Amino acid sequence: MQSIFEILMLLLNVVWFFIIAHVIMSWLINFQVLNTQQPLVAQIWYGLNRLLEPIYGPVRRILPQMGGIDLAPLAVLLIVAILRIVLVNNYALFI
Template sequence: MQSLFQILMLILDVIWFFILAHVIMSWLINFQVLNMRQQLVAQIWYGLNRVLEPIYGPIRRILPPMGGLDLTPLVVLLAIMALRIVLINNAALFY
């Protein structure tokens, strides 16, 4: 059962990293530091979008429109932190 706990924590860590990379990359693209005409940048961007859209989609349907401000990554990061807290507080069940 400890392996299950570690796998769940690893999955949450990977998703956390992908979301942070997606947010930082969106800022760099919007401030024109990164150019979407570069093939590598475009592939990474579209890959991150394809991985994260199943997570973002249901939350975007719930959140009201904020006038161009997307709070979906913040909500997902808060949910991941809440899941980590719940898992850590109940870690004794996995041992």
Template structure:
């Protein structure tokens, strides 16, 4: 059962890093450091968007419109932190 705990923590870490890469890449695109006309950059960007849209979509429908500011990644990261805390505090159930 401990391996189940480790797999869950690994998946949460993976989602954390994918969201972090998506946020950093969106900043770089906004400040025109990266250009979406480059095929490699566009493929990574659209791949990350398609991967994370199932997480962001329901949250974007609930959150009010903030203009150009997207708070969905922040809410998902807070959810990941909460899940990690819950898993660590209940780690004894995995033994």
């Protein structure tokens, strides 16, 4: 059972990393530091969007419109943090 706990924590850490990378990359693209016309940048951006859109989609439907500000990544990061806290606090159930 401890391995299930570790796998869940690993998955949450990977999701956390992908969301942070997606947010930073979106800033760099918006400030024109990165150009999506470059093949590598476009592939990474497309891949991150394909990975994270199924997670962001339901959250975006729940959140109100903020006039161009996307709060879905922040909300998902909060959910991931809450899940990590719940898992760590209930670690005894996995032993």
